[in-house]
Amino acid sequence: MTGTDVLLMTDTHLPKRAKDLPAPLWEAVGRADLVVHAGDWVDVATLDALEARSTRLLACWGNNDGPDLRARLPEVARATVDGVRVAVVHETGGRDRREQRMRAAYPDVDLLVFGHSHIPWDTEHEGLRLLNPGSPTDRRAQPDFTWMTLRLEGGAVHDVRLHRLAPGASRPGQAGASAKRR
Numbered sequence: 001m002t003g004t005d006v007l008l009m010t011d012t013h014l015p016k017r018a019k020d021l022p023a024p025l026w027e028a029v030g031r032a033d034l035v036v037h038a039g040d041w042v043d044v045a046t047l048d049a050l051e052a053r054s055t056r057l058l059a060c061w062g063n064n065d066g067p068d069l070r071a072r073l074p075e076v077a078r079a080t081v082d083g084v085r086v087a088v089v090h091e092t093g094g095r096d097r098r099e100q101r102m103r104a105a106y107p108d109v110d111l112l113v114f115g116h117s118h119i120p121w122d123t124e125h126e127g128l129r130l131l132n133p134g135s136p137t138d139r140r141a142q143p144d145f146t147w148m149t150l151r152l153e154g155g156a157v158h159d160v161r162l163h164r165l166a167p168g169a170s171r172p173g174q175a176g177a178s179a180k181r182r
Contacts, residue, residue, distance in 0.1 A: 004082045005031065005155030010038035010090070010115030011135035013064065014046045018137035021046075022165050025136050029053050030176060032149070038115035038132070039073075039090030040064045047072065062090035062128055078109075083155030085110045092116070092130075099125030111157055120146050120162050129157050132140060136165070 007028050012021060029035055035054040039062025041047050047069060051057055058081075061073040077088040087109045092098055095117075102112055103126050111129045114121075118140040121132035134146030144164035151158040 002082075003151050003158075004033045006034045006036060006081070006150050006152055007032035008036045008038070008113055008131060008133040008148040008150070010113075010133055011039055011040040011062070011118050012037070012046055013042045013135070014137065016042055017135075020078060021136055024163070024165065026053070028147070028149065028163070034058060034152075036086070036113050038062070038088050038113050040115060041069055044068050044072075058086065058088055059104075060088045060090055065083055072123055082152040084111065084152045084157060086152075087111070088113045090115050095121075099123055099128070099130060102130055103128045111152075118142065120148070122148075122162070124161060129160075131160065133162070137143055 003053040007019060009025065014020065024053060030053060032055065034056045035050060037050060037059040039060050042064055058077050058079050059073055060075060060077045061070045079086050085108060087106050092102055092114045098167060106112055107130065109128060114132050117132060117141050118135040118138050119132065121130060123130050133148035136145045136147050139145060147163050149163065150160045
């Protein structure tokens with residue numbers, strides 16, 4: 001079988017928003033050919049754990065990431081995977097005209113993975129696919145913890161799937177701001 005199975009995540013905010021990633025997400029990490037993280041790790045231990053458990057990692061830093069993470073990660077990560085030009089960045093600004101602004105900012109990219117809002121996003125504009133997998137540890141303005149999977153093959157993005165932690169499933173341990181909402 002050809003192609004690359006990809007797992008997308010962002011805004012993990014460990015250990016501030018949760019103690020660990022959800023078990024189903026760790027299982028998906030083990031199955032993926034490539035793990036993409038679009039920033040807001042918060043701690044170096046999460047980066048170390050993903051590097052150790054991922055076949056391949058493509059990642060950037062986010063606005064909540066300090067100097068230790070910024071020293072190890074770029075602001076924008078780039079790679080060509082199975083003929084798809086991929087860029088990973090944390091922030092893309094407001095949602096209004098996002099597609100047009102990002103097409104102009106990344107004219108040489110086919111797939112842009114981003115984070116920051118904690119809200120899943122999947123759109124396409126003039127050949128640019130924009131994906132935000134949401135957050136696996138913070139629900140902010142959405143009801144579920146989320147991440148995405150997809151397949152890159154033959155220069156195209158296939159089978160984009162948003163994964164939601166099933167209702168009643170074991171949730172990651174809550175800490176910080178998420179616990180205060182109750």
